[in-house]
Amino acid sequence: xxxxxxxxxxxxxxxxxxxxxxxxxxxxxxxxxxxxxxxxxxxxxxxxxxxxxxxxxxxxxxxxxxxxxxxxxxxxxxxxxxxxxxxxxxxxxxxxxxxxxxxxxxxxxxxxxxxxxxxxxxxxxxxxxxxxxxxxxxxxxxxxxxxxxxxxxxxxxxxxxxxxxxxxxxxxxxxxxxxxxxxxxxxxxxxxxxxxxxxxxxxxxxxxxxxxxxxxxxxxxxxxxxxxxxxxxxxxxxxxxxxxxxxxxxxxxxxxxxxxxxxxxxxxxxxxxxxxxxxxxxxxxxxxxxxxxxxxxxxxxxxxxxxxxxxxxxxxxxxxxxxxxxxxxxxxxxxxxxx
Numbered sequence: 658x659x660x661x662x663x664x665x666x667x668x669x670x671x672x673x674x675x676x677x678x679x680x681x682x683x684x685x686x687x688x689x690x691x692x693x694x695x696x697x698x699x700x701x702x703x704x705x706x707x708x709x710x711x712x713x714x715x716x717x718x719x720x721x722x723x724x725x726x727x728x729x730x731x732x733x734x735x736x737x738x739x740x741x742x743x744x745x746x747x748x749x750x751x752x753x754x755x756x757x758x759x760x761x762x763x764x765x766x767x768x769x770x771x772x773x774x775x776x777x778x779x780x781x782x783x784x785x786x787x788x789x790x791x792x793x794x795x796x797x798x799x800x801x802x803x804x805x806x807x808x809x810x811x812x813x814x815x816x817x818x819x820x821x822x823x824x825x826x827x828x829x830x831x832x833x834x835x836x837x838x839x840x841x842x843x844x845x846x847x848x849x850x851x852x853x854x855x856x857x858x859x860x861x862x863x864x865x866x867x868x869x870x871x872x873x874x875x876x877x878x879x880x881x882x883x884x885x886x887x888x889x890x891x892x893x894x895x896x897x898x899x900x901x902x903x904x905x906x907x908x909x910x911x912x913x914x915x916x917x918x919x920x921x922x923x924x925x926x927x928x929x930x931x932x933x934x935x936x937x938x939x940x941x942x943x944x945x946x947x948x949x950x951x952x953x954x955x956x957x958x959x960x961x962x963x964x965x966x967x968x969x970x971x972x973x974x975x976x977x978x979x980x981x982x983x984x985x986x987x988x989x990x991x992x993x994x995x996x
Contacts, residue, residue: 684715684716684717684720684721684745684746684747684750685714685715685716685741685742685743685744685745685746685750686713686714686715686716686743687714687741687742687743689743690742690743691740691741691742691743692712692714692740692741693738693739693740693741693760694708694709694712694714694738694739694741695737695738695739695784695823696708696734696735696736696737696739696754697736697784698736698784698824699736700734700736701734702725702730702731702732702734705734705754706718706721706722706725709721714741715747715750717747720747721747721750721751724747724748724751725751728751728752728755729755730751730754730755733755734754735754735755735756735757736784736824737757737759737822737823737824738759738760738762738822738823738824739753739754739758739759739760740760741753759822759823759824761820761821761822762782762783762820762821762822762823763818763819763820764778764779764782764818764819764820764821764830765778765817765818766778766814766815766816766817766818766819766939767816767939767941768938769811769814769816769938769939770903770908770937770938770939772791772794772795772807772810772811773787773791775790775794775811775814775939776788776790776791776794779827779830782821782823783821783823783824783825783827783830784823784824785826785827789826789827790827792827793826793827793828793831794807794810794827794831795807799828799831800831803831803835804858805858808934808935809858809862809934809935809936810935811935811936811938811939812838812857812858812861812862812935812936813831813834813835813838814834814838814939815834815837815838815841815939815942815945816939816940816941816942817837817942819833819834819837821833841942841945842857846949849949849950850949853886853948853949853951854886854889854890855886855948859932860945860948860949861936861940861945862932862933862935862936862937863882863885863886863889863932863948864882864936864940864944864945864947864948865936865937865938865939865940865944866885866895866897866899866900866926866932866933866937867881867882867885867940867944867947867948868938868940868941868944869897869899869900869902869903869937869938870897870899870969871899871967873966873967873968874967874968875943877968877969878943878944878947879947879950879951879952880952880954880956880969880971881947881959881969882947882948882951882952883951883952883953883954883956884954884956884957884958884959884971885897886948886951887954887955887956887957888957889931889932892930893930893957894926894927894928894929894930895926895930895931895932896926896927897926898913899937900924900925900926900933900937901913901917901918901920901924901925901926901927902917903924903937903938904920904922904924904925905917905920911994912989912994924937954971955973956971956972956973957972957973957974957975957978958971958972958973958974958975958977958978959971959972959978960972960978960981960982960985961985962981962985963981963984963985963987963988964988
């Protein structure tokens with residue numbers, strides 16, 4: 658009887674040892690500390706197992722298969738971007754996949770001018786490609802719920818770094834950005850916009866122009882914002898060179914010529930009064946704040962100083978402006994800057 662009992666205990670011990678080796682011992686083997694794996698939408702268990710096998714990630718494939726069956730992972734594969742750690746057990750790996758514990762993706766949005774730029778960034782960070790992102794940014798019925806159109810869709814995107822999941826759809830990210838946009842537009846900021854005679858949309862469009870003036874000096878931004886608000890109030894064309902550059906789409910231009918001012922474009926602020934139909938970039942929070950806290954001045958004109966400092970002269974009269982403009986043209990000619 659004792660021999661039988663000892664034999665059973667021995668077999669049970671062997672079974673526990675095998676189970677431990679298969680399920681709970683270090684099974685993931687990597688040459689580095691960790692590695693990202695991507696499980697695509699629509700994949701079944703067989704495809705996940707094949708991917709792990711092709712990458713030679715698991716030391717005990719049988720243990721992964723058996724524990725997956727035990728946890729019913731075979732029936733509910735959750736797509737995503739997962740970080741697996743060297744030395745993980747099959748149990749730890751399967752539990753992570755069963756619970757869908759993805760690692761978030763950091764999306765950094767800065768220096769964006771066109772929707773295509775945004776689509777390219779998002780398409781490189783999510784399962785959906787840039788074409789799918791662009792389709793969402795051009796989907797009028799979808800954008801309508803946020804009070805925007807394909808023309809001005811960038812207004813709800815405030816530059817910064819955001820977290821999302823690789824499997825999030827473009828629509829989900831746009832919805833997240835709208836939520837962030839609404840947080841920026843506090844009652845206080847809305848009151849400031851109204852005092853300037855602008856809607857939140859108009860603030861963003863004007864902020865994009867202020868930003869495009871390439872102010873190297875932060876203290877100039879509120880002054881430029883005040884100058885443009887003065888022009889808007891009296892119905893004077895904004896006459897902003899950056900809007901002409903945007904309309905042409907050639908950002909290598911350093912000198913705007915008379916021919917550029919004849920462009921047939923709604924973004925030609927020499928031909929059309931008021932603001933253009935959409936932003937000409939994705940303005941940083943500092944540019945939005947510059948418009949909301951604009952400098953109440955009497956300026957109507959500005960001209961870059963005749964050097965490479967990036968500073969501006971601000972003028973109240975056209976005569977004064979013409980003097981500064983003549984000096985600046987002489988500087989450009991001297992530096993042989995044609996375009």
